[in-house]
Amino acid sequence: MIAVLGTKVVTGAPAERAVLISDLHVGTDGDRVLGALDAAIAVAHEQADALLVLGDLFDSYVCRGQIHVGVWRDVAARFRAAATAGLRVVVLVGNRDFLLGEEFVRASGAELVTGGYRLLLGGVDTLLVHGDELCQNDLPYQRAKRWLRHPITRWIARRLPVSWARRAAEKARRKSQAVIHSGDQTRFLPSARAMAAVFGVGMQRLIFGHIHRHARGPFQAGVYHVLPAFDAEGVGLVVNGHDWRPVSFRSGPDQAVADAVDMPPECDWSA
Numbered sequence: 438m439i440a441v442l443g444t445k446v447v448t449g450a451p452a453e454r455a456v457l458i459s460d461l462h463v464g465t466d467g468d469r470v471l472g473a474l475d476a477a478i479a480v481a482h483e484q485a486d487a488l489l490v491l492g493d494l495f496d497s498y499v500c501r502g503q504i505h506v507g508v509w510r511d512v513a514a515r516f517r518a519a520a521t522a523g524l525r526v527v528v529l530v531g532n533r534d535f536l537l538g539e540e541f542v543r544a545s546g547a548e549l550v551t552g553g554y555r556l557l558l559g560g561v562d563t564l565l566v567h568g569d570e571l572c573q574n575d576l577p578y579q580r581a582k583r584w585l586r587h588p589i590t591r592w593i594a595r596r597l598p599v600s601w602a603r604r605a606a607e608k609a610r611r612k613s614q615a616v617i618h619s620g621d622q623t624r625f626l627p628s629a630r631a632m633a634a635v636f637g638v639g640m641q642r643l644i645f646g647h648i649h650r651h652a653r654g655p656f657q658a659g660v661y662h663v664l665p666a667f668d669a670e671g672v673g674l675v676v677n678g679h680d681w682r683p684v685s686f687r688s689g690p691d692q693a694v695a696d697a698v699d700m701p702p703e704c705d706w707s708a
């Protein structure tokens with residue numbers, strides 16, 4: 438096992454073909470994102486070996502009781518059906534749903550990854566991370582992350598009643614919204630030194646989300662992809678061997694549709 442920027446990285450089985458999506462934020466956008474998710478699952482099942490979700494599947498997830506109710510139960514059931522039909526589903530936690538635990542694994546049949554995930558993807562040595570660890574200049578967040586991820590915080594939060602957990606998540610959301618729109622916005626970009634650290638350990642490709650912008654480009658000897666927020670346009674990445682292309686998923690009248698989208702521009706980095 439290796440660690441990159443404090444994030445533990447586990448190694449998974451290779452996948453020649455995969456569908457990758459990130460930042461679905463299920464819980465904020467009603468049914469729209471679920472239609473796109475159903476399409477992504479269907480395309481992954483028909484055309485790929487794996488569905489890889491790069492974090493913030495849920496807008497918030499605090500306590501283990503949530504898996505039995507509402508959208509959390511519904512999304513887990515969708516993954517369970519796909520997993521039962523033979524699809525490999527891998528879900529990385531994001532900063533909004535890092536409290537996902539074994540109850541999600543049981544309900545969904547997905548492989549849950551609490552850090553980074555390294556795999557041979559289309560034959561390329563690839564690292565998947567949510568991406569918050571790359572945003573090293575977002576200092577208030579990085580400080581909060583240390584106590585939020587503390588085992589004691591986790592132990593307490595996961596045992597809260599669902600109604601308390603939802604109120605706490607809503608309060609945290611309002612506070613973070615107020616902070617997000619203040620000050621220098623470049624602090625939310627991945628830092629160039631974080632990117633250098635990732636490619637410095639020899640990764641050929643890095644894929645992440647979190648910053649809600651679609652981008653791709655070269656970095657040193659490697660290549661990165663930044664997946665946009667899936668709840669915006671249903672955009673993800675389809676990998677088929679050497680072919681890597683962004684598509685927009687939607688549920689058509691009687692089948693899943695994956696429309697081609699333009700290759701995105703390169704990403705900006707913070708200092």
Ligand SMILES: [Mn+2]
Binds near residue numbers: 493532
């Ligand atoms: Mn995020």
